[in-house]
Amino acid sequence: MNEMLQGILSWDFIAAGIRVTTPILLAALGALIAESAGTPNIALEGIMLISAFIGVIVSGFTGSLWLAIIFGVIVGTLMAAILAYFALKLKTDIILAAIALNIFASGGTIFFLAMLTGDKGSSASVNSLLIPNVTIPIIDKIPILGDILSGHHSITYVAIVLIFVVQYMLYKTPLGLRIRAVGENPDAAESVGISVVKTRFIALMLSGFLASLGGLFLSMGYVSWFARDMTAGRGWIALAAQALGGLNAFGVAAGSFLFGFTEAASYSLQIFDIPYEFTQSLPFIITIIVLGIYAWRKVKASGKLNVSNSSIGPTEK
């Protein structure tokens, strides 16, 4: 027991927690922007996967880190734009459209991986690059503080900064005001000449941009290769983190850290005799339980039991 506590409370564990949280946090911030605009982005999983793939392939074939990042971000944002185009212009059900994109991402990355490298499992044969860690001078010399603050991956720092940027964007800028207005009452926004379609388009693309950073982190920071379906449900956990955190970036960040640290704890638990499959499913079980409790409290607060008022459904118009 003592040993276990030590494992959980070590600096390594905290570092691992932050590392694991990073992609969830980025995708969850994306989920936040999309949700604020009233268009839930279920395709985060697929967008992360595609960006992870593009990053590895571009860096492997061009040897340029910057090109890899740029292309990873562009393609991820483009995926979100496709989702937006179908959902907003062609009136495809946004959830079905996102499921289609996730299927595309899962199968498409394997297809292109096979076509480019001849391997369907991972990109081991591609000599791809890593986005570096950042050591903050001076602070890294301070004993405990240095361990916590310094030496993380550069995308992790970007993600932390983005919590504040997203919060500022949503609550202090014209764009944020418009996104929230469109999400809460699209007719009101339309009536003052704000294009609902355009605003939602922007929000979805921003969410795609954030998720693509998360994807790049997975294949170029967390590990240094691409493997099939390597996102492993992180896009979905991000949605859960957003649901918990509400329409507030700090709340969403808290939710992301909760899930990230649960996942990190599940790795720490592997040193004990707990089967790998249990520790692996722990984050998902925790997510379900937390979502259940959260929903239960909401039901109790509203006192309504009719299902007809639930928020996500295939034909919300």
Added chain:
Amino acid sequence: MADNCILEMNNIWKIYPNGVVANKDMQLKVNKGEIHALLGENGAGKSTLMKILFGIEQPTKGEIIYEGRQVDISSPNEAIEYGIGMVHQHFMLVPSLTVAENIILGMEPKKGLSIDIDQAYSFVQYQSDLFGLPVPSKEKVKDISVGMKQRVEIIKTLVRGANLIILDEPTAVLTPQETVDLFKALKNLTEKGKTIIFITHKLNEVKEIADRITVTRRGRVVGTAKVKDISEIEMSKMMVGRDVDIRIEKEPAQTGKKLMEINDLEFTRTDGVKSLKGLSFSLREGEILGVAGVEGNGQTELVQIITGIIPREKGRIKLNQVELPKITDPGFCRDAGLSHIPSDRMERGVAPDSTIAENIISDRFKKIPFSKNGVIKWKEVYGFGEDMIKEFDIRTDNAKTEIKMLSGGNIQKVVVAREFTAHSKITIADQPTRGIDIAAADFIRRRLVKERENNLGVLLVSADLTELLEVADRIIVLYKGEIVAHFNEVKQINETILGEYMLGIKRMTSEEMGDL
């Protein structure tokens, strides 16, 4: 006159994707600086015409000439650019944002990347002073009154440079005092050179405030006139196309025992407003009890509690001697002998992608002959559906037609076909003729009277006072969640008398009301 004309809409047609024709070759001419009333019943096409003008809907055919130029308005944004503003019946405000944020939405003053919120406040202050429409700019919209929300809406159009303002039934939700304030503000605006189109179906308001009117009926324009040249009776004739005072012939009510007893009913809305304050009344066999009141005085809550859709806070309800449980269960109420014609047929009254027959059996599919041992007998169901189409004069090819393919009046007939053939002792009819054509409305009213002649009870909630006076045997008036009047002799009263109680000008004592 031509140079004074600010807007011309010519030969406007609008056909919706489901085939419903809302506007048929409509014409509208509006002069600069006037208040132009667009008069018509619900469903006459006036709202659709205005949605076309504001770019929310696209006309199927027709041209719009604004300030002498032919224009093509494909979005509200373009309408705003031309200087057209619209105040919708359902407010287009974002509840969680402040008044100022709502007003500056889409034209935010900036300081760097952020919104300059101080400038926003002073801007809103300046504009509201300019037009004499004070608003609390720092409060959230969800916390202000309805009249205030409307003011915010008007300022919204003004700050966007609107010269022509469309108001869609602006008084429907207002208190009398608020209406007075609104009319003052509108006059003030025309003095400042603004033009106003005022959608309404209230004749007295037209007389009071409008310069000219255009009357619409069943998707067509019936005519345009100067208000001072035309009497209210003439207007109403144009509007309905028949004499309104044709009364439905009926014998005096022969009432029997109590069918529904309501005792000390209370309800508090989620926004904290107490919308029912200890309501008690009963409904007897063989009578139609009318419920009058300005919309939002507790009628919706009353109906939804009786029909088991929302839970009551306090009080007791007995249907056919059966005590209604506190939990919500519409099925229980139906089993206890209740039929319900809901006020919004599309929200609750039908399943649009299902067929007519499927819709008609939704409350009785478990019963013989429609099903046996859990297996539906479709032959019986569709046979019954065809019978209902004939009996209720539903205009369609056959019972396999999907509901979404029908017009509003025919959809309502499907609803009443179901509710009137449920063999219930009590029928709750909530705005049963709203937004449907006159023939269908007339048909439904006659069926209501027939119910009562079969010794059944009907609770008729209606915003249409003429309808109430025509159909009901007794009328109660709701004002702010309380019964403020009760008329046993409906033949001896008129709209004006009802109106005084509905607007809270008068109020009966409990002795005057007598036995409810």
Added chain:
Amino acid sequence: MKADKRFTLYRIGISVGIALLIGYIIVFIASVPSTDIAFMKKMKEAFDSANEAYKYFLTGALIRWRFTGAAFNQSGFIQWINEAVPIIITGLAVSMVFTAKQFNIGAEGQMFLGAAVATAVAIYFPGIPFVSTLFVILTAMAVGAGFAAIPGFMKAKLKASELVTSLMLNYVAFFMGLFIIKTFLRDSEAGSLVSLEFQQQAMLPLLNERYRWHIGIFFALGMTILVWFIMKKTTWGYKVKLIGDNIKFAEYSGINSSKMIFQVQVAAGSVAGSAGIIELLGYHGRFLWLYSPGYGWDGIIIATLARNNPLFVPLAALFLSYIRVGAKIMGRYTNIAPEIVAILQAVIILLVTAEAFLAKWKQRSINKEATLKEINDTPVQVGEAR
């Protein structure tokens, strides 16, 4: 209105056509040779090999191409039918929940866990022909139903979005299933992680020994009839449809929507639960999945293509398995990876569900009809404008 159905059919046809065209373009690009030759020649070669690849893709499941000519491809045909079996079943399951406008995407997990648990029965239950088969399948269905009860309960009672919970449960089911196989049922003599072999008597009878054509297709078609009957002919199916069409209307009519949502999730879960074990019982004879095979996701595509009509589900599933088998055969003869099908699937779902796709065309013909009707109507008197 007939126009509605006709347009749906056109839209599906055009969507499939566009998907195949996009697939062709990808194959074409992948076929451009990297050798240093003239551009036109390169194009010509790419064109030829793309055509060749597409020939296998579109016809390979039925035709064996030889130098001497074409012959019926028995193995391809059997593979086509066999591969349709599990996805017909998941397609039915998904169409049930979609009919109620619920978004359970947990069919994948229900199928996987159902198969893993039923594997134990298939290995250890005494071998009685038919009885053990039936018992294995019922076990899988029970597991599927039980697992579907979780998101069903959370939606019906707690109003928690079934979308996220059912998805999370897919991962839990996957890890739990693997754990069961690894810990209790593993064949330690096999090189990879597979279960012990099933009892011979539990296996499905074969119609063709060589290519292992099993009778699963009849099970799937029987299931289709059953689901069709339940959904279209019973009061229960009627209630599910009403809830999907307008839940407030269903509640107003006296239907308990929470109960129905729970029930439809569980019923669909039991259907989905049997999808995986059928394939194992008929074809593989043991549990051998290291990745979740994705049949639950296929079910979403199939239900969407079939417009949630159970009778169309086998057609949609046969279409999907046809292009899959074709893609595999193409992969055998060319360098095109069969995962290209995922790209086509995505395009098909996107377009088939795109309401506004081709809508203008549709609206134009409705306008025509309505105006014609209007002209025949007696006009209302139009007053003089003053």
